[in-house]
Amino acid sequence: MVADNRPIGIFDSGLGGLTVAKEIIDALPSEDIVYFGDTGRVPYGSRSRDTIRKYAAEDESFLLKQDVKLIVAACGTVSSVASDIGAKLPVPYFEVVSPAVKSAVNETKNKKIGVIGTNATINSGEHKRQILELMPDAQVFVKGCPLFVPLVEEGWFESQDDVVKQTVERYLADIKKADVDTIILGCTHYPILSEAISDYMGDSVKLINAGTSTALEIGKFISENDMCNENKKIGKHSFYVSDKADSFRRIASLLLGKELDSDSVEQVDINSL
Ligand code: DGL
Secondary structure (H helix, E strand, O other): OOOOOOOEEEEEEOOOOOOHHHHHHHHHOOOOEEEEEEOOOOOOOOOOHHHHHHHHHHEEEEEEHHHEEEEEEEOOHHHHHOOOHHHOOOOOOOHHHHHHHHHHHHHHHOOOOEEEEEEEHHHOHHHHHHHHHHOOEEEEEEEEEEOOHHHHHHEEEEEEEOHHHHHHHHHHHHHHOOOOOEEOOOOOOOOHHHHHHHHHOOOEEEEEEHHHHHHHHHHHHHHHHHOOOOOOOOOOOOEOOOOOHHHHHHHHHHOOOOOOOOOHHEEEOOOOO
């Protein structure tokens, strides 16, 4: 049996991609992971298409320098506006829009699907385009929710927090009125606010976390292509950030449900490596 013991490379503008990393770690515990969070330049979602594409290309080339076997754009914004760059990489590339769209189309009963994401993601129209391709008679209701990202990066995601509750209500009021039964969390930061979003929308509305189906796709791909890490039982997880390591470590430990030690998170200047 051939194996590929190199790590899986994952990147996001900040902490949000950890929701995808967690699903990958849970589904593929023996894989080594290298995660890059571009915390010095977050948020991506309010920037121009050209800037997002430039940042995505730099993040990907940083991960390639870590000798990863595949790259995951664990960022809805990059997946929406820069996947053509990823598709040209010398290693397999995964993004988070199409797995989420497939899950939503499978889940919806009333064919009314909400999509929330950063402004760049919503303006790209990518989720809507892909949903209508798979389900032409679906009704799609979209909303950019830019303030969700700084709330999460600040560590404010408790569902009982008044600021969180009010922000959720203000952004999601129209989608709630539209009677959707499924919402794609089109930004990887948003699953961290799932409880608050569910409290407002009600339990009957299914929230789609792109990380779950992306992790399944990756697992299937590496096993079909003999690319699993056969060296280890428990993989090593390394985290790189472009701003202070400390605040990232604190919130990442909370989100991943395990204490990250001080040498597992390193601050780097990706352009000087
Ligand atoms: N978590 C990212 C996304 O999925 C980025 C959010 C941002 O940087 O604005 O869109």
